[in-house]
Structures are given as structure tokens and as C-alpha cells.
Amino acid sequence: MLLHLIRHTRPLIAPGICYGQSDLAVDLSDCTSLATRLSQRWPSHVPVYSSPLQRCTKLAELLHPAPRTDARIVELGFGHWEMQAWDLISRAEIDAWAADVVHYRPGQQENLVQMTHRVIAFLVELHATAEPEAVIVCHAGVIKIISAWEHGLESVSIAQRAAQSRDEFSYGCCMDVNIVM
Numbered sequence: 630m631l632l633h634l635i636r637h638t639r640p641l642i643a644p645g646i647c648y649g650q651s652d653l654a655v656d657l658s659d660c661t662s663l664a665t666r667l668s669q670r671w672p673s674h675v676p677v678y679s680s681p682l683q684r685c686t687k688l689a690e691l692l693h694p695a696p697r698t699d700a701r702i703v704e705l706g707f708g709h710w711e712m713q714a715w716d717l718i719s720r721a722e723i724d725a726w727a728a729d730v731v732h733y734r735p736g737q738q739e740n741l742v743q744m745t746h747r748v749i750a751f752l753v754e755l756h757a758t759a760e761p762e763a764v765i766v767c768h769a770g771v772i773k774i775i776s777a778w779e780h781g782l783e784s785v786s787i788a789q790r791a792a793q794s795r796d797e798f799s800y801g802c803c804m805d806v807n808i809v810m
Contacts, residue, residue, distance in 0.1 A: 630755070630808045631762040633671055634772045637684040638663055639800040645715050647736075649707040649770075655684045663801045664691035670803070671762060678702065678755070679766040689766040696766070701751040704768035705744050708736025730792040731785065745788040748774045756810040769798040780809050 638660055640653035677696040679689035680703045689696035710718050726733045734740045748771055755763060765775070770791075777790035798804070 630760070630810065632775065632806045632808055633667075633675075633762070633764045633803060634775060634806055635663075635667065635688065635764065635766045635803045636769055636772060636798045636800055637680075637682075637688060637766060640684050647707050647710045647713050647715055647718065649704045649711060650682070651711050652682050653684050655687055657687060659801070660688045660691055664688060667803055668692060671764060675762050675764055676758075676760055677764040677766065678751075680704070680768060680771070682768075685766045685768070689764075692764060692766070699751055701747040702765065702767045702771050705735070705741065705770045706738035708734070708738030710736035731788045741788040741792055742784050744770065745774050745784045745791065749778075749784060749787065752778065752808065753810070756808070772798050772804070775806060775808070776804075778806075778808055 638655045640648065640655055642648055642653050673693075677689050677693035679685045679696045679698050681698040681700055682703060686696065686698060689698075710722075715723075722735070726735045731741045752775065765771075773791040773794050773796065774787060776796065777787050777794060779787070779790075782790075
């Protein structure tokens, strides 16, 4: 299955703020410009899936007349860290997360294994549709997990691969990934 993974455009928020699952606005002109550049990369019948956060849905709605939203492809939840300046979050908590990125629950919400489990559940359901190709408008964390996918690996192993990845996904990037289920 060929997936076109698109990271949302830059959210309208000051730099240095933790915002995982916070529903932030984006500049509509940025979305329009990106949609114009990307819309010719795949046929119009290819389904578009989107995180339900507006920073993704705004773009998805420009790419397809009826995008499908799915909460399983939202970014990592940062709990009480959400909307806090990174440099105001306890150094001990940041260090604990850095020491175990896969299992630690930043902001006491969810860990990378839990996020990976929901993203894999989305992929399995998407595969069951028998669509050979799909567009997914989502977040950098989701893209890392999908990029780390390998058939037969458990959620923990995929989460570890995603955590070890040094790949950077800029706002508005689009990458194509072939997933074998």
C-alpha cells in the first residue's frame, strides 16, 4: 500500500511551546499553497485521511472534497505539558522522558508505545479497505511511527525504531512510503 504522508503546515503558536494534541490554527494561505503544490502527485480518487486537529483538517479539506478524520493519527498527547513553554517544564520530567522515550508518559498522558499501538490499529484498518494508495495528513510523530513500520514487528519494537530515528519532518513535507502488511 502506497501512503503519501503529509505533515501539517506551521501552526500559529509562539516557538518553544509544547503542543502535541492541542488544537491549533494554521494560516489558510499556507495550506492553500501546499495543497496546490501537492494535488497533482496522486489521482483525485485516492482517499485522504486526516488527524481531526484543525492544523491537519484544513489542508485535508483542500486536498479532497470528503477527507476522513481519524483520532488514532493525532500527535502524542503531552497531558499537563500541553501549551507550556518547554523551558518551564520540570527538568526532572524532561530527563526522565529522555531516559526512556518509549515508555515514559510525558505530562502523565500517553507513551510512545501507546501512540504506536493506535497508529498501527489505523494502518491495519486502512489496509483492510484494500485501497492501494492513500494520503494521510498528520503529525511528525505519526510519520515517524509509520516510517518505522515493518511487518511482523510489535508495537514496542516499532516505537523503539521511531524513537531512534534521526529523521526530521518539516512542516508541509510530503513523503511516500510503501507499507507491506
